[in-house]
Amino acid sequence: DVKVTQSSRYLVKRTGEKVFLECVQDMDHENMFWYRQDPGLGLRLIYFSYDVKMKEKGDIPEGYSVSREKKERFSLILESASTNQTSMYLCASSYASPTYEQYFGPGTRLTVT
């Protein structure tokens, strides 16, 4: 079974803190993704990565950065957390071919106070 794990299920941080969300997959997937999910807005892609040390901006990258030093690990960094970054964060991974079916982690519910 594909397994995608995220470092925390729930996280509470203060405004201005630097926040690290980690994601690990065990299926040797090339592609990894970070989304945020908010009520009424669906899933929005923040960043994705096709390979180690590669990253691409998604639809809403502002206020976030990412790191992929190893193939199995993709980290999302909130440089200076703000209250509007309170959200559910979902990590996903997929093969580069033949299909792009994504496998999701359990999610991290982040609250910034």
Add this chain to the structure above:
Amino acid sequence: ELKVEQNPLFLSMQEGKNYTIYCNYSTTSDRLYWYRQDPGKSLESLFVLLSNGAVKQEGRLMASLDTKARLSTLHITAAVHDLSATYFCAVDRTDKLIFGTGTRLQVFP
């Protein structure tokens, strides 16, 4: 720009009834994915449709794909309470997925 629309956005249905969720997308794609999300949980893959005319079935759910019409359907047969969840369709864009807004399904006795 690829857009993916689902309807209805919210569906309240009685146990035992049948219904269909529709997923329309705006540009050509041969591959479509359906996911399920339970409240407070993450997304779980349901179906992967890889070509025109593809049909997949699992229990009371059946998904189909018409690439010419740019339409996929998720048909629910004889709904049961356990099917209550939010259902998302997603379409390939290069090697990313574009998700629909989701259909929240509520099945009541």
